[in-house]
Amino acid sequence: MNERKIQIELIRELLELLQRFQPGGVCGPIDDRNEWTRRVHAHTPERRELLQELTRFADLCRYLKERHQDLGPEILTSLAEVAGMALPDRIQRIRAINQQLMERIPNGGEDPGLWN
Numbered sequence: 001m002n003e004r005k006i007q008i009e010l011i012r013e014l015l016e017l018l019q020r021f022q023p024g025g026v027c028g029p030i031d032d033r034n035e036w037t038r039r040v041h042a043h044t045p046e047r048r049e050l051l052q053e054l055t056r057f058a059d060l061c062r063y064l065k066e067r068h069q070d071l072g073p074e075i076l077t078s079l080a081e082v083a084g085m086a087l088p089d090r091i092q093r094i095r096a097i098n099q100q101l102m103e104r105i106p107n108g109g110e111d112p113g114l115w116n
Contacts, residue, residue: 053094
């Protein structure tokens with residue numbers, strides 16, 4: 001193949017890859033919470049538990065951001081350590097982080113704006 005054909009093929013492959021990350025793509029954003037739940041339940045029980053804790057974490061982060069509250073350095077430090085942990089330890093650490101974040105929310109997180 002000449003250089004021009006190689007470039008065209010590379011661009012085509014990149015565009016196909018990028019499509020995967022667009023809405024509706026395999027790796028795209030999921031706006032429907034039911035669809036997200038369905039995908040989470042397709043995983044092994046341990047992986048499912050991690051994904052559920054991470055979903056709670058994302059909800060808490062969104063909630064705090066909307067109220068202009070930072071996570072704080074202790075949460076960020078704790079979160080940075082998660083990547084190198086074994087799966088059961090990751091679950092426990094994210095659960096502990098979520099608990100710390102919940103303690104910052106008045107009324108124990110009963111605000112309907114928290115869980116969408």
